[in-house]
Amino acid sequence: MVVKVLTEGIGEVDLCDIEIYRARGGYEQWRRAVTALGAAGVMDATNRSGLRGRGGAGFPTARKWSFLPANGRPRYLVCNSDEAEPGTFKDRMLLERTPHQVIEGILIGSYAIGSRHSFIYIRGEFAEGYRIFKAALAQARAAGFVGERIFGSDVTVELTVHRGAGAYICGEETALLNSLEGRRGEPRLKPPFPAVKGLYGEPTVVNNVETLAYLPHILRNGPEWFASVGPQRSPGFKVVSVSGHVKRPGNFEVPLGTTLRELLELAGGPLEGRKIVAIQPGGGSSACLFEEHLGLSYDFDTMAAHGTMLGSGAIVFFDDSTDFVKAALALVRFYAHESCGQCTPCREGGHWLEVTLERILHGGGVESDIDMLLAVAHQLTGINLCPLGDSIEPFLASVVKRFEGQFRSYVRTLPVPA
Amino acid sequence: MSEPSTGGRTRDFASVLAEVKPEAERLLAEYPQRRSALLPILRAFQNVEGWLSPEAMSVCAAMVGEPLSVVESTASFYTLFYRRPIGKYMLQPCRNLSCTLRGAEPIMAHFRERLGVEHLQTTDDGLFSYEEVECLAACDRAPCMQVNLEFVFDLTADKVDAILAAMREGRYEVAALPQSAVPAKSWLVTQAPAKRSPGALRVASPDAPGGMGDRSGAQMVERLVEDPYPVVVRPTRERLVTDGAALLANDRDLAAVARDVRPDGAS
Numbered sequence: 001m002v003v004k005v006l007t008e009g010i011g012e013v014d015l016c017d018i019e020i021y022r023a024r025g026g027y028e029q030w031r032r033a034v035t036a037l038g039a040a041g042v043m044d045a046t047n048r049s050g051l052r053g054r055g056g057a058g059f060p061t062a063r064k065w066s067f068l069p070a071n072g073r074p075r076y077l078v079c080n081s082d083e084a085e086p087g088t089f090k091d092r093m094l095l096e097r098t099p100h101q102v103i104e105g106i107l108i109g110s111y112a113i114g115s116r117h118s119f120i121y122i123r124g125e126f127a128e129g130y131r132i133f134k135a136a137l138a139q140a141r142a143a144g145f146v147g148e149r150i151f152g153s154d155v156t157v158e159l160t161v162h163r164g165a166g167a168y169i170c171g172e173e174t175a176l177l178n179s180l181e182g183r184r185g186e187p188r189l190k191p192p193f194p195a196v197k198g199l200y201g202e203p204t205v206v207n208n209v210e211t212l213a214y215l216p217h218i219l220r221n222g223p224e225w226f227a228s229v230g231p232q233r234s235p236g237f238k239v240v241s242v243s244g245h246v247k248r249p250g251n252f253e254v255p256l257g258t259t260l261r262e263l264l265e266l267a268g269g270p271l272e273g274r275k276i277v278a279i280q281p282g283g284g285s286s287a288c289l290f291e292e293h294l295g296l297s298y299d300f301d302t303m304a305a306h307g308t309m310l311g312s313g314a315i316v317f318f319d320d321s322t323d324f325v326k327a328a329l330a331l332v333r334f335y336a337h338e339s340c341g342q343c344t345p346c347r348e349g350g351h352w353l354e355v356t357l358e359r360i361l362h363g364g365g366v367e368s369d370i371d372m373l374l375a376v377a378h379q380l381t382g383i384n385l386c387p388l389g390d391s392i393e394p395f396l397a398s399v400v401k402r403f404e405g406q407f408r409s410y411v412r413t414l415p416v417p418a
Numbered sequence: 419m420s421e422p423s424t425g426g427r428t429r430d431f432a433s434v435l436a437e438v439k440p441e442a443e444r445l446l447a448e449y450p451q452r453r454s455a456l457l458p459i460l461r462a463f464q465n466v467e468g469w470l471s472p473e474a475m476s477v478c479a480a481m482v483g484e485p486l487s488v489v490e491s492t493a494s495f496y497t498l499f500y501r502r503p504i505g506k507y508m509l510q511p512c513r514n515l516s517c518t519l520r521g522a523e524p525i526m527a528h529f530r531e532r533l534g535v536e537h538l539q540t541t542d543d544g545l546f547s548y549e550e551v552e553c554l555a556a557c558d559r560a561p562c563m564q565v566n567l568e569f570v571f572d573l574t575a576d577k578v579d580a581i582l583a584a585m586r587e588g589r590y591e592v593a594a595l596p597q598s599a600v601p602a603k604s605w606l607v608t609q610a611p612a613k614r615s616p617g618a619l620r621v622a623s624p625d626a627p628g629g630m631g632d633r634s635g636a637q638m639v640e641r642l643v644e645d646p647y648p649v650v651v652r653p654t655r656e657r658l659v660t661d662g663a664a665l666l667a668n669d670r671d672l673a674a675v676a677r678d679v680r681p682d683g684a685s
Contacts, residue, residue: 083555084552084553084555085553086514086515086516086552086553086557087515087516087553087557088553088555088557089555089556089557089558091555092555092556117450123555124496124498124567125498125554125555125564125567126555127567127568128568128569160448160449162454162457162458163457163458163461164457164496164498165457165460165461165496165497165498165499166496166497166498166499167495167496167497168552179457180454181451181453181454182451182453182454182455182456182457182482182484182492183453183492184491184492184495185495185496186495200450200451241557241558242558243516243519243557243558243560244515244516244519244520244557245519249516249557249558249559249560250558251558280515284514284515284553314557316515316516316519316557318519322519326518326523327515327518327519330513330514330515330518331514331515333513334514334515334552334553337552338552340495
């Protein structure tokens with residue numbers, strides 16, 4: 001069942017126009033937050049809603065906010081719109097199609113944590129999203145929703161739009177903060193976490209676009225409304241990006257707890273005459289599930305219980321025509337390319353896995369390479385500053401184990417180049 | 419090598435600076451700390467020149483108050499910053515998972531054949547640069563690409579041919595990039611290959627990628643002597659700090675900015 005919460009009105013009206021957004025109740029929750037609820041009220045509603053981060057880690061949003069020390073220092077909220085997880089295309093849609101909802105969410109979140117100057121970090125490749133968002137922000141500023149003395153109160157929230165310049169790793173929150181400070185986008189050693197020492201060394205919260213965009217809806221409909229949907233520990237809605245071997249790829253907003261089979265059907269089912277043999281349920285970093293898992297509930301905890309994750313909510317379906325050696329290479333090459341190079345296991349391991357897969361695919365591979373893929377992927381995991389290197393093993397190991405025959409047949413049939 | 423080489427420059431830098439300056443000043447004022455404006459200012463220069471010229475990076479260093487080496491290091495981290503001139507159309511088809519599943523490989527092969535270049539190369543006429551990129555967040559319309567960062571969806575070989583023809587005839591809907599200098603074969607700056615470990619995986623030849631033939635030192639020297647786009651003009655401490663300021667010398671406001679962040683004699 002598709003729901004319309006964040007996606008309400010998309011494709012029907014021009015939500016980039018502030019008047020149309022306001023006519024549908026837009027910015028009313030921002031007004032209510034400032035004039036009625038107070039920051040503590042917003043914090044409380046978010047906590048009771050059970051909202052968990054929609055960027056990948058699924059961390060409870062209100063708990064993340066609660067880590068900020070009450071030390072009187074300036075605080076910053078940064079909205080992470082560096083969407084680049086393979087298979088994910090929900091944040092770009094939200095930025096391009098309903099930017100005011102994102103702005104309202106950022107404003108409410110900023111107010112809740114006490115950020116007087118917030119930032120949105122938009123991926124460098126999103127030229128159109130950046131233009132649309134900037135125009136929407138200018139409208140919101142002109143209407144008095146952004147800046148000083150909001151709704152006649154003493155509340156100030158400035159919002160700066162910052163664009164990346166091509167680096168997947170900047171989606172990692174400490175790399176994002178370095179990039180926002182004009183540095184190389186290299187992740188920082190943690191602790192200290194951004195909540196304690198973040199942007200400019202001050203307490204900082206980094207939240208995903210989709211996470212923040214749900215805030216106006218949680219305030220409008222009440223936290224119980226959100227908390228009552230889906231599994232108790234993993235409640236609410238989720239915009240799921242479905243791609244790969246399906247008839248109608250796209251974004252589908254569903255209650256968490258929808259089954260993978262329902263999501264496959266929403267996307268039009270498998271291509272003609274094909275059957276689904278594997279599912280990557282949570283972006284490039286997640287381990288594959290297989291056809292026997294199609295009945296699983298799509299939520300944070302069920303995915304974790306099956307050795308994978310919901311991640312950013314990007315599902316890729318693979319049918320029985322898939323060459324999993326090529327699929328593995330596409331993702332391994334991606335992580336090798338995007339490694340920032342700080343940690344040796346990730347920088348070296350990703351590269352050598354790519355070299356090994358190329359060799360298997362193009363000739364020169366040997367049988368022992370297949371075991372080596374698993375060994376190297378495992379050895380480079382868990383010993384890096386950030387999760388990028390660790391992201392290689394889940395998908396690679398799951399498809400090598402399941403489709404080992406495909407890998408072996410390349411090695412056995414291709415001639416070794418002279 | 420003494421002064422910044424023109425490197426085949428077709429537009430003088432003074433006019434570039436005049437065009438970018440108001441935007442740069444606005445950006446410097448927008449952030450709590452000046453250095454945060456570095457990426458946006460670099461982009462502002464690249465939007466005008468088509469690439470990040472040594473002069474532009476030098477001025478950026480003065481503006482944000484960082485050494486030139488830091489600015490170049492930062493610029494080098496990001497794939498959308500080009501430290502060498504590129505073509506008028508940057509063609510970037512996606513090679514990641516969802517596009518691969520929906521036929522990216524034959525599309526990329528078609529591009530390479532039609533353009534006569536490989537990944538990360540520019541055509542001899544300076545019109546096209548070609549790069550196979552990672553997930554562009556348009557997997558619902560795979561295979562996809564960006565042209566000068568504008569999306570093209572649902573690629574087919576015919577669509578590619580139509581796009582290339584329109585670009586060659588100057589009637590493509592996306593504006594061509596500016597080009598303040600003549601591009602070379604690739605915009606990649608040669609980096610030391612020694613970052614990866616040697617000898618693993620039965621790499622036989624020391625000259626093979628990852629082999630023992632580490633030429634990093636030799637490459638640094640080559641770059642100092644032969645690079646047509648030298649960033650380091652004269653390797654003394656004073657010049658490193660003040661090159662950008664020198665370029666700004668006729669501009670009182672920006673010169674003041676540069677002095678403000680790098681007082682003379684600071685160590």
